[in-house]
Amino acid sequence: MLIKTVFAGFGGQGVMSMGLNLAQAAMMEGRYVTYLPAYGAEVRGGTANCTVSVSDEEIASPVASSPAFVVALNQPSMIKFQNKIQSGGIFFLNSSLIKEPLLRGDIEIVQVPANAAAEDMGSVKSANMIMLGAFIKKSNLVNLQTLIDALAVALKGNKKLIAINKNALTAGYELV
Amino acid sequence: MTGNAAIAEAAIRAGCRCYFGYPITPQNELTEYMAAHLSRREGCAFIQAESEISAVNMVYGASVAGARAMTSSSSPGISLKQEGISYLAACQLPSVIVNMSRGGPGLGSISASQSDYFQSTRGGGHGDYRTIVLAPASVQELADLTRRAFELADKYLIPVIILGDGMLGQMMEPVEFKHEAPSALPVRAGALRGAKGRHSRFVRTFTSNPAELEEVNWSLFRRYQLIQKQEASCENYLTEDAALVVTAFGIAARIAKGAIKQARALGLRVGMFRPVTLWPFPSEQLKELSKRAKYFLDFEMNMGQMIDDVRLALEGGGDVSFYGRPGGVIPNPTEVLRVITRVYHQKGLNQ
Numbered sequence: 001m002l003i004k005t006v007f008a009g010f011g012g013q014g015v016m017s018m019g020l021n022l023a024q025a026a027m028m029e030g031r032y033v034t035y036l037p038a039y040g041a042e043v044r045g046g047t048a049n050c051t052v053s054v055s056d057e058e059i060a061s062p063v064a065s066s067p068a069f070v071v072a073l074n075q076p077s078m079i080k081f082q083n084k085i086q087s088g089g090i091f092f093l094n095s096s097l098i099k100e101p102l103l104r105g106d107i108e109i110v111q112v113p114a115n116a117a118a119e120d121m122g123s124v125k126s127a128n129m130i131m132l133g134a135f136i137k138k139s140n141l142v143n144l145q146t147l148i149d150a151l152a153v154a155l156k157g158n159k160k161l162i163a164i165n166k167n168a169l170t171a172g173y174e175l176v
Numbered sequence: 177m178t179g180n181a182a183i184a185e186a187a188i189r190a191g192c193r194c195y196f197g198y199p200i201t202p203q204n205e206l207t208e209y210m211a212a213h214l215s216r217r218e219g220c221a222f223i224q225a226e227s228e229i230s231a232v233n234m235v236y237g238a239s240v241a242g243a244r245a246m247t248s249s250s251s252p253g254i255s256l257k258q259e260g261i262s263y264l265a266a267c268q269l270p271s272v273i274v275n276m277s278r279g280g281p282g283l284g285s286i287s288a289s290q291s292d293y294f295q296s297t298r299g300g301g302h303g304d305y306r307t308i309v310l311a312p313a314s315v316q317e318l319a320d321l322t323r324r325a326f327e328l329a330d331k332y333l334i335p336v337i338i339l340g341d342g343m344l345g346q347m348m349e350p351v352e353f354k355h356e357a358p359s360a361l362p363v364r365a366g367a368l369r370g371a372k373g374r375h376s377r378f379v380r381t382f383t384s385n386p387a388e389l390e391e392v393n394w395s396l397f398r399r400y401q402l403i404q405k406q407e408a409s410c411e412n413y414l415t416e417d418a419a420l421v422v423t424a425f426g427i428a429a430r431i432a433k434g435a436i437k438q439a440r441a442l443g444l445r446v447g448m449f450r451p452v453t454l455w456p457f458p459s460e461q462l463k464e465l466s467k468r469a470k471y472f473l474d475f476e477m478n479m480g481q482m483i484d485d486v487r488l489a490l491e492g493g494g495d496v497s498f499y500g501r502p503g504g505v506i507p508n509p510t511e512v513l514r515v516i517t518r519v520y521h522q523k524g525l526n527q
Contacts, residue, residue: 020348023348027350032350033349033350034347034348034349035347035348035349036343036346036347036348037346037347038506060430060433060434060436060437060509061430061431061433061434061435061508061509062343062347062349062430063430063431063434063506063507063508063509064508065434065508065509065510065511066510
């Protein structure tokens with residue numbers, strides 16, 4: 001089964017980290033995986049996104065025509081990807097920043113107040129990991145524990161950061 | 177691992193001792209990796225040069241002295257290196273040049289593109305020369321072909337170009353390295369390392385006597401013929417029963433593969449022919465394939481460059497359609513599927 005997920009937001013929100021952690025975790029679970037980043041070099045704080053493909057067999061194209069899952073951290077990303085997500089797919093929205101209603105009725109919507117939850121935990125910077133925790137709960141793409149184990153690679157063993165991110169992942173997982 | 181980092185690691189494991197580069201998006205991870213890893217190794221050199229031109233000429237110097245050496249850049253930077261590549265070809269110096277290409281012409285865009293096919297395969301510099309051109313399509317293949325590039329360069333005393341693109345360079349996939357870095361490589365015959373106890377040797381690009389230069393060109397030409405005979409390679413994907421064959425290289429071949437999987441699910445008999453070496457182009461293999469497939473769809477992320485080689489290989493023996501997206505736009509598999517379906521029906525292959 002080939003599943004493609006797009007993580008999107010503006011630069012600095014940590015969308016690449018979300019994708020990287022998922023890709024790392026999927027690899028650790030022995031799946032085929034590709035990670036494809038896309039961002040402009042021109043504007044600081046401009047939109048950024050990445051596509052992560054996870055499969056049980058060799059992945060032909062790392063590009064997603066219509067992803068099964070989209071995780072949008074801000075309003076422009078929701079607008080950009082609302083027509084691309086496949087029918088029956090799941091759209092994860094950071095409801096702290098996305099207020100506009102969605103125009104489609106054929107997809108499932110999961111609202112996650114990620115910024116608010118992150119602020120409650122002490123830093124808005126954790127919003128991405130809260131979203132990722134919620135995403136994993138609903139999508140079942142990898143195990144939460146693998147994702148936590150994968151943090152050690154991305155954060156190069158920094159114990160303090162691993163603890164903060166682990167808490168955020170778990171909080172997000174329990175939020176939905 | 178990113179594709180760029182995979183090239184760097186594979187190069188180190190292939191015994192690359194010298195890397196010279198100048199930053200440009202989208203290949204900076206390669207230079208960054210070399211800065212972090214090669215510079216720490218005993219007897220190795222990493223230099224961020226003051227320009228692309230000096231970087232390629234540092235490769236010239238390192239290669240003359242017998243070291244495995246590499247430089248990398250992206251399209252506009254590769255244009256600057258062309259003089260140096262022509263000189264490397266003239267002096268028959270093994271060397272590896274990586275082009276993680278981006279949109280052009282001019283400074284273009286930083287997005288992935290395949291618009292440097294002509295430049296890579298036709299000799300972007302002056303003079304009657306060729307370079308081997310390898311076109312990987314996955315991070316694993318980037319690693320494997322980087323090693324192959326160093327081997328081919330040494331075997332044929334020729335500059336080898338690895339033609340990737342910004343997408344391959346920045347995307348991540350799992351990768352396995354099958355070899356450890358060698359402690360020391362044998363010194364290449366002909367390397368200049370001091371003339372103590374022997375007659376002095378010359379490595380030069382200027383030959384004032386035309387008759388002598390003609391001899392040089394003949395000897396190069398004979399070697400190119402040998403390379404064409406021995407080194408052309410390709411991948412055939414579902415071509416056994418294909419009524420329509422997509423021809424594509426590099427990352428475009430990955431996108432096409434996604435489309436072909438979808439086409440097969442719809443019952444269309446579609447396959448793919450992917451050249452792994454762009455020069456030498458696997459003409460014989462494509463010609464052979466055209467004995468059972470008559471219809472071809474060339475797909476590139478440019479406005480039609482490899483299609484010339486496809487047509488030359490087919491010698492009029494096939495019907496070739498084209499689809500391309502230039503400028504750094506990344507087409508998606510569904511878009512390519514629509515083109516495949518259209519061509520399939522236009523040519524009456526569904527009958």
